[in-house]
Amino acid sequence: xxxxxxxxxxxxxxxxxxxxxxxxxxxxxxxxxxxxxxxxxxxxxxxxxxxxxxxxxxxxxxxxxxxxxxxxxxxxxxxxxxxxxxxxxxxxxxxxxxxxxxxxxxxxxxxxxxxxxxxxxxxxxxxxxxxxxxxxxxxxxxxxxxxxxxxxxxxxxxxxxxxxxxxxxxxxxxxxxxxxxxxxxxxxxxxxxxxxxxxxxxxxxxxxxxxxxxxxxxxxxxxxxxxxxxxxxxxxxxxxxxxxxxxxxxxxxxxxxxxxxxxxxxxxxxxxxxxxxxxxxxxxxxxxxxxxxxxxxxxxxxxxxxxxxxxxxxxxxxxxxxxxxxxxxxxxxxxxxxxxxxxxxxxxxxxxxxxxxxxxxxxxxxx
Amino acid sequence: xxxxxxxxxxxxxxxxxxxxxxxxxxxxxxxxxxxxxxxxxxxxxxxxxxxxxxxxxxxxxxxxxxxxxxxxxxxxxxxxxxxxxxxxxxxxxxxxxxxxxxxxxxxxxxxxxxxxxxxxxxxxxxxxxxxxxxxxxxxxxxxxxxxxxxxxxxxxxxxxxxxxxxxxxxxxxxxxxxxxxxxxxxxxxxxxxxxxxxxxxxxxxxxxxxxxxxxxxxxxxxxxxxxxxxxxxxxxxxxxxxxxxxxxxxxxxxxxxxxxxxxxxxxxxxxxxxxxxxxxxxxxxxxxxxxxxxxxxxxxxxxxxxxxxxxxxxxxxxxxxxxxxxxxxxxxxxxxxxxxxxxxxxxxxxxxxxxxxxxxxxxxxxx
Numbered sequence: 001x002x003x004x005x006x007x008x009x010x011x012x013x014x015x016x017x018x019x020x021x022x023x024x025x026x027x028x029x030x031x032x033x034x035x036x037x038x039x040x041x042x043x044x045x046x047x048x049x050x051x052x053x054x055x056x057x058x059x060x061x062x063x064x065x066x067x068x069x070x071x072x073x074x075x076x077x078x079x080x081x082x083x084x085x086x087x088x089x090x091x092x093x094x095x096x097x098x099x100x101x102x103x104x105x106x107x108x109x110x111x112x113x114x115x116x117x118x119x120x121x122x123x124x125x126x127x128x129x130x131x132x133x134x135x136x137x138x139x140x141x142x143x144x145x146x147x148x149x150x151x152x153x154x155x156x157x158x159x160x161x162x163x164x165x166x167x168x169x170x171x172x173x174x175x176x177x178x179x180x181x182x183x184x185x186x187x188x189x190x191x192x193x194x195x196x197x198x199x200x201x202x203x204x205x206x207x208x209x210x211x212x213x214x215x216x217x218x219x220x221x222x223x224x225x226x227x228x229x230x231x232x233x234x235x236x237x238x239x240x241x242x243x244x245x246x247x248x249x250x251x252x253x254x255x256x257x258x259x260x261x262x263x264x265x266x267x268x269x270x271x272x273x274x275x276x277x278x279x280x281x282x283x284x285x286x287x288x289x290x291x292x293x294x295x296x297x298x299x300x301x302x303x304x305x306x307x308x309x310x311x312x313x314x315x316x317x318x319x320x321x322x323x324x325x326x327x328x329x330x331x332x333x334x335x336x337x338x339x340x341x342x343x344x345x346x347x348x349x350x351x352x353x354x355x356x357x358x359x360x361x362x363x364x365x366x367x
Numbered sequence: 368x369x370x371x372x373x374x375x376x377x378x379x380x381x382x383x384x385x386x387x388x389x390x391x392x393x394x395x396x397x398x399x400x401x402x403x404x405x406x407x408x409x410x411x412x413x414x415x416x417x418x419x420x421x422x423x424x425x426x427x428x429x430x431x432x433x434x435x436x437x438x439x440x441x442x443x444x445x446x447x448x449x450x451x452x453x454x455x456x457x458x459x460x461x462x463x464x465x466x467x468x469x470x471x472x473x474x475x476x477x478x479x480x481x482x483x484x485x486x487x488x489x490x491x492x493x494x495x496x497x498x499x500x501x502x503x504x505x506x507x508x509x510x511x512x513x514x515x516x517x518x519x520x521x522x523x524x525x526x527x528x529x530x531x532x533x534x535x536x537x538x539x540x541x542x543x544x545x546x547x548x549x550x551x552x553x554x555x556x557x558x559x560x561x562x563x564x565x566x567x568x569x570x571x572x573x574x575x576x577x578x579x580x581x582x583x584x585x586x587x588x589x590x591x592x593x594x595x596x597x598x599x600x601x602x603x604x605x606x607x608x609x610x611x612x613x614x615x616x617x618x619x620x621x622x623x624x625x626x627x628x629x630x631x632x633x634x635x636x637x638x639x640x641x642x643x644x645x646x647x648x649x650x651x652x653x654x655x656x657x658x659x660x661x662x663x664x665x666x667x668x669x670x671x672x673x674x675x676x677x678x679x680x681x682x683x684x685x686x687x688x689x690x691x692x693x694x695x696x697x698x699x700x701x702x703x704x705x706x707x708x709x710x711x712x713x714x715x716x717x718x719x720x721x722x723x724x725x726x727x728x729x730x731x732x733x734x
Contacts, residue, residue: 056423086474089481096482107474111455136463
């Protein structure tokens with residue numbers, strides 16, 4: 001069974017734990033050799049629009065969430081980053097008044113970014129780097145960045161500096177004051193409001209982490225996506241799959257960005273394998289994150305049905321969508337023309353529970 | 368009193384503590400404002416030939432030793448690096464099989480290198496970066512890199528891979544074995560001896576730290592020095608000084624590299640201020656480091672007299688040297704034609720003891 005999954009970060013990684021478990025693998029370890037011989041394989045096509053260059057380091061939050069989670073190295077209590085992490089470098093960087101103090105980087109994590117940045121600077125592709133990092137960690141799943149090209153999701157918002165005083169930014173997120181100021185200009189600087197544009201485009205991470213998605217988005221744009229090409233292996237993983245799953249990741253800023261890379265959505269539409277998405281909403285709310293706010297930004301109702309219709313049917317009326325099946329939470333309802341809708345408990349509380357979701361997806365399309 | 372000091376790393380930093388103390392300053396803090404008003408100033412011209420790019424980070428060991436020591440942030444027991452340091456990033460990098468596992472980088476230290484590398488990549492000069500880092504730490508001494516140009520000291524040795532098995536390299540310095548190998552080729556690789564050149568040029572740090580200077584050097588060469596120019600402020604600090612001191616740093620790989628930058632030695636020869644060097648040898652041996660081995664490499668006797676004659680007199684017979692005065696350890700003797708030689712206890716056991724050395728230097732030349 002070859003399963004290919006479109007995934008974001010934390011939610012995508014949790015879902016992949018369940019995919020591994022459903023195949024009978026250790027969710028937190030490498031794929032068993034015997035299973036590989038039996039041609040079981042899981043490939044994840046991972047969002048890289050969240051990637052950000054900080055302190056000269058190329059940070060890939062979604063790829064790393066998958067890498068750490070699937071190899072048992074993630075901090076499951078905190079919900080992101082490495083377990084047994086330390087924070088010395090970050091504390092020092094803040095002492096220097098370095099850029100983006102609102103973005104947390106652990107020391108173990110920084111080592112990953114140092115290795116990645118070094119390899120990228122040496123000319124390796126992000127997919128090469130991801131394979132090399134996977135060699136160490138053994139996530140079991142073949143992790144593919146959606147593209148090796150630079151794509152960065154930006155969010156257009158009313159300029160927070162034009163409408164509020166700097167004191168209105170979340171507490172504890174401002175650079176430490178100091179004699180030396182190494183920080184880059186940010187949108188919410190100290191320039192008088194009169195000199196500020198009405199709207200600004202923030203890097204996704206600034207909008208998400210610094211402003212906690214509290215600034216209503218006018219547009220969410222994956223800059224660079226129109227010129228990007230799928231990373232090596234992405235289209236093959238879609239074409240060769242026995243089952244294609246869309247993880248319950250954010251449909252706009254995770255799955256939506258993967259689908260914005262030209263060629264990926266088209267490949268899914270013509271794939272031989274059935275395609276099943278899992279709803280990211282339970283009772284109209286995301287379990288984690290701000291999917292509801294992102295859906296509002298693109299005019300999609302923040303309901304299971306809204307997301308299902310947004311993905312659409314690839315075989316039913318219209319035929320321009322992606323799905324054959326759609327799994328929603330027990331208690332929710334969704335009418336998505338041309339798509340078989342199933343229900344199951346959707347809380348990914350542990351790999352066993354998530355494996356049941358994967359089993360329900362398989363049952364829904366009979367593979 | 369304006370004092371300009373030629374300095375290397377740890378020894379140079381310790382000497383500068385004594386210079387500050389001798390002026391009545393807090394050795395571990397910034398210069399007092401009142402003293403600055405009185406035109407007391409200390410400038411250090413620091414060796415950058417030890418600098419090395421590791422993991423994509425520009426590491427400046429001598430500048431950082433001065434920065435950390437003079438601002439009270441150094442680990443005085445270990446003798447280098449930051450106090451209360453942690454080592455998470457390094458442990459992770461070794462887990463990846465990253466390059467140069469023999470070179471220790473603490474987490475706090477890495478933050479410094481991240482800030483520096485970011486600024487250099489943005490186009491700032493090393494002297495700008497050093498000033499910015501000093502703004503945070505307040506070393507009291509104006510720290511100037513000898514040059515903003517890239518100079519890297521290399522040491523020509525018999526190829527260790529051609530003459531010994533890999534097992535002869537010092538214990539604990541080999542890369543951690545792992546599936547992923549990110550390490551760069553190094554001289555002492557696993558290539559068969561027959562394919563290896565007879566001699567190789569190692570970066571100074573590899574020779575010093577990895578091989579502990581145990582490979583006899585055929586030549587010690589500051590690559591890039593012939594095309595380098597003194598950093599902004601260096602020649603002015605020499606011309607405007609009331610006293611020029613050469614710290615008891617390594618005469619070959621620290622002071623010798625500073626003097627290899629065209630223009631610096633000439634400026635010292637014509638400076639208005641008297642020039643006094645402090646012997647780095649006590650009883651023919653360095654207190655710390657491998658000055659004796661370095662001196663042998665350039666054919667200079669590893670004695671106080673040998674070093675004194677190597678620096679030479681700028682006013683006496685010949686007149687091609689640098690010194691007016693030379694301070695050697697009690698119990699040593701040195702006949703250096705044209706140079707006033709004084710004796711004093713030379714163990715820099717604390718800033719008070721070192722201040723006595725500085726006082727002896729001043730007395731020797733009457734400033």
